[in-house]
Amino acid sequence: MPSTLAGVCMTAEDQGAGMNEEDRQLSSVALEIVDAPDVEATEVDRFFGQVRAIAECRAQAGWPEEGDASLAVFVRSAYPRAAAGHLKDSKACADLIATTEPILGRIHVLNFDASQGRSAPLTGHAAGEVVEWLTDQPFGSDQVIILYRESLQLVERAEGVAGGTTRLEQIRLTPPDLTQAELIEALDIFHKRAVLTPSMCPKDVWRVKHAQQYHPAPRPEKAIQDCLKVFLVGWWRGLLRAECEDEIGIGRIDIRLLRPDPVRGEMCYWGIIELKIVKSFRYPGANGTPQTVTDLENAQVVAKGVEQASDFARDRRVFGVLEIYDMRKDKKTVNPITHALVVQALADHHPNPVMRLTPLFGSGDHARHAGYA
Amino acid sequence: MNGTSPAGASQPGEWNADYAQGVMKRRSRVLLLLDAAERAGVAPLATERLHAFAYLANALSPIWDIRPFYGVVVKDIGGPFYPELQREADHLVVAGLLEVSELRYDDRPHEGARIHALYGLRFSSDHLEGLLAALGARAPEKALDPKDVEIHRFLVELAGALARLPDDEIAGAGTSDMTYADRSIHENNLVYLERKAAGRTNLSVATAERFSEFFPKGSHLSAGEKLYLYAKYLGRRVHDS
Numbered sequence: 001m002p003s004t005l006a007g008v009c010m011t012a013e014d015q016g017a018g019m020n021e022e023d024r025q026l027s028s029v030a031l032e033i034v035d036a037p038d039v040e041a042t043e044v045d046r047f048f049g050q051v052r053a054i055a056e057c058r059a060q061a062g063w064p065e066e067g068d069a070s071l072a073v074f075v076r077s078a079y080p081r082a083a084a085g086h087l088k089d090s091k092a093c094a095d096l097i098a099t100t101e102p103i104l105g106r107i108h109v110l111n112f113d114a115s116q117g118r119s120a121p122l123t124g125h126a127a128g129e130v131v132e133w134l135t136d137q138p139f140g141s142d143q144v145i146i147l148y149r150e151s152l153q154l155v156e157r158a159e160g161v162a163g164g165t166t167r168l169e170q171i172r173l174t175p176p177d178l179t180q181a182e183l184i185e186a187l188d189i190f191h192k193r194a195v196l197t198p199s200m201c202p203k204d205v206w207r208v209k210h211a212q213q214y215h216p217a218p219r220p221e222k223a224i225q226d227c228l229k230v231f232l233v234g235w236w237r238g239l240l241r242a243e244c245e246d247e248i249g250i251g252r253i254d255i256r257l258l259r260p261d262p263v264r265g266e267m268c269y270w271g272i273i274e275l276k277i278v279k280s281f282r283y284p285g286a287n288g289t290p291q292t293v294t295d296l297e298n299a300q301v302v303a304k305g306v307e308q309a310s311d312f313a314r315d316r317r318v319f320g321v322l323e324i325y326d327m328r329k330d331k332k333t334v335n336p337i338t339h340a341l342v343v344q345a346l347a348d349h350h351p352n353p354v355m356r357l358t359p360l361f362g363s364g365d366h367a368r369h370a371g372y373a
Numbered sequence: 374m375n376g377t378s379p380a381g382a383s384q385p386g387e388w389n390a391d392y393a394q395g396v397m398k399r400r401s402r403v404l405l406l407l408d409a410a411e412r413a414g415v416a417p418l419a420t421e422r423l424h425a426f427a428y429l430a431n432a433l434s435p436i437w438d439i440r441p442f443y444g445v446v447v448k449d450i451g452g453p454f455y456p457e458l459q460r461e462a463d464h465l466v467v468a469g470l471l472e473v474s475e476l477r478y479d480d481r482p483h484e485g486a487r488i489h490a491l492y493g494l495r496f497s498s499d500h501l502e503g504l505l506a507a508l509g510a511r512a513p514e515k516a517l518d519p520k521d522v523e524i525h526r527f528l529v530e531l532a533g534a535l536a537r538l539p540d541d542e543i544a545g546a547g548t549s550d551m552t553y554a555d556r557s558i559h560e561n562n563l564v565y566l567e568r569k570a571a572g573r574t575n576l577s578v579a580t581a582e583r584f585s586e587f588f589p590k591g592s593h594l595s596a597g598e599k600l601y602l603y604a605k606y607l608g609r610r611v612h613d614s
Contacts, residue, residue: 026580029606030587039530039597080414082496094414094540116414116536243592258592266587316589 019265027265034241034260038233043112044143044158047076048167049234050114051145054096055154055171058103063149069105070150071127073134076143077109077117083139084109084118093119104149109139134161147171178239178259180319180354183271186235187228187323187356194227195325196372197364202227206327207283211362214280214329215290221277224325225254228275232257240270253312269316274309274353276301278336279327298328299339302355306342310349320353327360331370399461401508402442405521405528406430407471407494408510413532415543417474417493421452423462425547428453430531432552432577433603435568437527437596444570445563451481452548462492469498530597534604538611545611546604551576554610577603 019027035053037046051074058064077083084090087107094116096103103119110117125133127148134144141160148155156167176182195201198211204223207215217223225244232242232255241258255273260266278298281290305322313320324336336342337357346352361367406427410416418426431441446453465471472495478486494501505511509521516522535543547553552575558564565571568578581603585594594602 025609026583026606027587029602029609030584032605033594033598033602036598036601037533039601040595079411079494079496081411081416081493095537111412111414111533111536113413113533113536115533118414256592258589267589267592269589269592316591 024265031260031262031265031267033267034236035238037113037115038230040244041230041233043076045230047074047110047112047114047143048145048154048156048158048169049230049237051147052154052169052171052234053237054103054114055147056175057097059149059152059171059173060175063104064100066102066104066149069102069122070148071122071130072103072105072147072149073107073122073130074114074145074147075107075109075139076112076114077139078142080109080111080117083142084120086138087118087120090118090120093117103147131161137161176236176239178236178270180271183257183321184354184356186232187273187321187358190228190231191358192372194231195224195360197361197367199364201360205360206362213290214327214362215283216277216279216281216327218283220279220325220327221254221275224277225275228273229255241267253308257318269318271319271321272309272312272316273321273323274305274312276305276322276324277327278302278324278357280329295334295336295339296341298334298336299341302336302339303341303345306345306353306355307349309353310345310351313351313353319351322353322355324355324357325360326357327362329362331359396461398442399457400465402427403458403462403465404470404494404504405508405510405525407492408505408508409525409528409532411494412529413536415532415536415540417472417491419475419491419544420459420487420489421544421547423492424454424458425452425544426532426535427455427458428547428553429535429550429577430528431566432550432575433531433581433600434527434566435575435578436581436599436603437523437530439524439527441566444567445565446553448553448558448560448562448564450560451487452544453553454487459488463488466492469495470501470504471495527596531600531604534597534600537601538604538608542608542611545614546607549607549610549614551580580606 038049039046041049075083087109093101093108096108096114105122106119107122108117108119122130130146139160141163144157144161146155152171152173154169154171155165157163158166193200195205198206202223204217205220207217229242229244232240239259243256243258245252245254253272254275256269257271257273258267259270261268278301279293282293283290302324305324309320309322335357337355359370361370406423407416407418410418410426415422428446431443431446434441443455446455462471466473472493474491476488476490479489481487506515507517509516509518509525513519513522535546538546552566553564555576565573566575568575581599584599584602588594
């Protein structure tokens, strides 16, 4: 399939002018990294990302060769062949993205990349009954994702069908644009779905049982960074690659965004995201007493973020976003973005990054009081 | 066959501690290969696919900083084939740890023959779970040797990368591999699979590492991503051949 970028279709002939045939082949394969499974993610995230890609690929193509069935079930199994052994009329299935084998009305028991496994018909199971039926199946704590065609939703139960819903994702009928506005929208959705309150946050953002007191875990940036990277990979699958961390002379950048450049035949930087945390408390050690973080310290963190994002963006000639997660208890009295240190950093470093102060709350009630539904 | 490999050097008939250890290592290798194939959803594996997978696991293990299980293989017109692994796979069938189906003999030149069958783990075996745990295919703390956990991770990632190829391309991936297909190595000669051995560079690893050339400064590809891209590249080579 030719690469696409911002709606422009590039042919193989466009790729890598001046390269020899072997280079051109290697370059062409390298650019397909944007379609690759996220091999550094957990198996749960990896599987979800691939199932989402299958669902969106089918939905955007208008559900080719599908009948009237309204849902599909995807089960991640450590051993798909064994797990599907009891299913009636099961058959091998592979590469559900590239093929048009119907997926609706079927249960798919697949590997961690959702690329191979077995599938069987879900005959006689209406949408309302399928969860009950799945509960009776011997899938135990295997991750289950149910695709609902009518509502265009993917509902995940990562710890097995008997566990609660762990993720609910909308199936997009049009591919996302590769624009700064789309990135901001993605960051907003990530904020509301993945980090707004402790119940949805990745572990290691808040100190266990201390979120209501606004005590962060030792390295909340790292926990959010990993989660955001997985989210962005899923958001722009096929268009963009997200990478974590970069130790370079001009500082460490949390998330780098790369896009394929079919004309040059290589991946190139598209943008960067620097993550910072402002907070009210820190812990000196596992059992230490929480120490107060001053407004000046928070401003220093933000100013450093401005410097890093700006220098990297200038060096790579891309745009930068400075996403500041606000884990402070009092978010109203002082705005760290307007501190003199930050203002000075903005004056000294160009281009200025897009700066966003994104609130995280220590409880669902606090989020609701702040106006989040 | 064994060369500098860790797979044991003694021959059948010399039943001694070294040989017994070699047998155990080879049986363990077969179990781990099939465990990875089962996890990737490509099992049961036909004989030629099992040997292609075994070969690629040797050829690409330096990407994962692991030494090849077999450092050399004889180049054969029928594709990579490891008689010792085949023998141990058949022993594991007899031991009830593997299941076999569609068994037949394929004729080979010079009145020879190769066994063709589909091999998979026999999940109903009472011993399989404990063996796989000891071999690093379960929680790391259950492994007898911590290094096996990493070897298992590598095999699963490789099997996952190969699982993205159409079924008929997986077997062809062995013969289309850059090192195996090197025209300067003629049939019945040895193919060396260490990163550098016998004055040769492992072309499979060198090719996989070349993908980094198409990424900008500061970016990096993980070992798993290199496997994925190389498998994709092999798929194209099989398709174009």
